[in-house]
Structures are given as C-alpha cells and as structure tokens.
Amino acid sequence: MNPIRVFTIAKNSFQEAIRDRILYFIGFFSLLLILAQRIIPEIAAGTHEKILLDFGIGAISILSVVVAIFTGTAMINKEIEKRTLLMLIPKPISKAELIVGKHLGLWAVLVVTIAIMMTIYLGMLSFSGIEYPTNALLIAAVYLLIELALIVAVALVFGVFTSSILATLLSFGVYLMGHFSQDLVELGKLSENPSIERLTTSLYLVLPDLSRLNLKNDAVYGLLPDSGELISHGLYGLLYTTLLLVIAITIFSQKEF
Template structure:
C-alpha cells in the first residue's frame, strides 16, 4: 500500500466533501444555537444552563453523525455511478488504498466540522456566561471523532456491497443499536427466553458498543472515566474501525464492475 496515493485520495475526498455544501451544516448548527439561546431560558428559567450545555454537545453529535452516514455510504457508490471508478482501477491505485483514502478524507472533514462547531458552542456558552468544563468537553469531542470515524467505516462497509439508501438505513440501525447494545443484553435476560437471550448476546458481541465512545453526559458535569478506561475505550474504537475497514477492503476487492 502506497501512503502517498492514500493521502492524495484523502485530500481529493476532503476537498470534494467540503465542496458538497457540508459547511451549510455549520451554519445550520449556529442557527440552532441562537434559537436555543433565545428560547430555552424563557421556558426553563431555572435549568436553562444545563439544558443549553446538553443541547449544544448533543446537536454537534447528531449533525456530525448525519454527515458521516449520508456522505460515507455514498463515497464508493458515487464513484461507481459517475464511472470514475472504472478509470481509477486500471491505474496503480489499489482498491484498499481507495477505501482507506476515502475514509481518511471524510474523517478529516468531520474533524474540521466538529472543531468549528465546538468553537461556536463554547463561544455561545461564554457569551451566555455559562460555566463549563472546557477540558472534559474537549475530551468528549475527541471521543466523538473516534465514534464518527467508526461510523464512517460502517457506512463505507455497507456502501461497498449495497445501494446508498439501504446502506444509509443499515448504518443508522447500527448507530442506534450500538448505543443500546448493553441494554439489549439486559432485555434478553429479562425476557427469560433462551433464544432471545442468545440473539441479544450475539448482537452485543457483533455490534460496536458506541456507548464506550459517548462521553457527552459525563462531560457536561466535568466527570470522565479514569485514564485507563479512556485509553481502553480509544483502543476499542480504533481497533473496531480498523477491522471494519479491512472487511470493506476484502469485500471491495471481490466486487466486479
């Protein structure tokens, strides 16, 4: 694998996604914060600071996930539909390099997007004179990016072997179930049905446990897991992402055009 070609693909993908009006999401986020800052203090005078803290970090996560899934599932399919993939394959660019480059490009876009939205979010909190744990929120943003990188890998995997619409639905399903995978196990135990319990346990083992990378609720209170737990969570997210990319490369290598 040639890293120069990978970074070239990543750079081209970065510029392409930025041109696809991704920055409109940032403008939309800013508008949401302005509206929230105006409306929430009037309807929740006593608890508006906590609600604004939760709302801002939650909006960053939701908008970023939407970009990761909708753009991620179309990364490869768009190349196929535009027939540009047929021109790339004969060149000295392997399919593995294309997958990795596309993933890095979109992850870079999400890193820039999350950074800008976090800056706007913290500026709004400062303007509203709301105290906030800047260090904890910064760490939560880093782990949000790890989660988004994993979600992009999921979206690319589904996008490699199915249509964009189905890949989008499946990716959202993995995202939702990944946040409730631990609850699925408890639900299986409560059912007291061996088949259901086996199914929920299997889903827990296969699906990514995204709650390990979701630190939003802890961050707003300034409470985070220990350094050891944070390191374990980061390794988990990184290894799971790498595994998904390897599977995507293997599937894509067998795909005929």
C-alpha cells in the first residue's frame, strides 16, 4: 500500500465531501444552538444550563453520525455510478488504497466539522455564562471521532456490496444496536430462555459496543473513566475500525468492474 496514493485519494475525498455541502450542517447546528439558547431558558427555568449542555453535545453527535453514514455509504456507489471507478482501477491504485483513502478523507472532514461545531458550542456556553468541564467535553469529542471512524468503516462495508439506501439503513441499524448491545445481553438474561440468551450474546459479540466510546453523558458532569479504561476503550474502537476496513477491502476485492 502506497502512502502517497492513499493520501491523494484521501485529499480528493475530503475535497469532494466539502463540495457536497457538508459544511451546511455547521450552519444548521449554529441555528439549532441559537434557537435552543432562546427557547430552553423560557421553558425550563432553573435547569436550562444542564439542558443546554446536553443538547449541544448531543446535537454534535447526531449530526456528525448523519454525515458519516450518508456520505460513507454513497462514496463507493457514487464512483461506480459516475464510472470514475473504471478509470481508477486500471491505474496503479489498489482497491485497498481506495478504501483506506476514502475512509481517511471522510474522517478528516468529520474532524474539521466537529472541531468547528465544538468551538461554536463552547463559545455559546461561555457567552451564556454557563460553566462547563472543558477537558471532559474535549475528551468526549475525541472519543466521538473514534466512534465516527468506526461508523464510517461500517458504512463502507455495507456500501461496497449493496445500494446506498440499503447500506444507509443497515448502518443506522448497527449504530442504534451498537449503543444498546449491552442492554441486549441483559434482555436475554431476563428472558430466561437459553435460545434468546445465546442470540443476544452472539449479537453483543458481533456488533460494536459503541457505548464504550460514548462519553458525552458523563462528560457534561465532568465525569470520565480512569486513564486505563479510556485507553482500553480507545484501542477497542481503533481495532474494530481496522477489522471493518479489512472486511470492506476483502469484499471490494472480489467485485469485478
């Protein structure tokens, strides 16, 4: 795998994603914060500061996941539909370089997007005189980026072998179930049915446990796991992302164009 070719593909993917008006999401996010800042204090006096803290970081998470899934699932299909993939494959560019480059390009867009949204979010909190745990929120944002790297990899896995619409639905399904995978295990235990318990345990082992990367709910209170647990969760996310990229490359390599 040639790093220069991977970087070139990542750069082109980054520019393409920006041209697809992804940064309009930032404007939409700013509008949401302005509306929340005006409306929430009027309907939740006394608890509005906590609600604004939760709302802001939650909106960043949801909007970035929407960008990751919709853009990630369409990346390869768009190349196929535009026939540009047929021009890329004969060149000295491997399918692995294409997948990794696309992943890094979209992840770079998400890094920029979240950095801007976090700046707007923290600026709004400061302007409103709301105290917030800066370090905890920034660490939560870093782990959100690790989660997004995993979600982009999921979107690419589905995107290389099915349509964009189905890939989007499947990716959202994995995202939702990944956040409730631990609850699935508990549900299986409560059922007291060995078959259901085996099924829920299997799903837990196969699906990514995204709750390990979701720190935003505790971060607003300034609470975070200890450093050892943080490292463990981070490595989990990176290793799972790597595994998904290997799967995407393997599937994509079997396709003929």
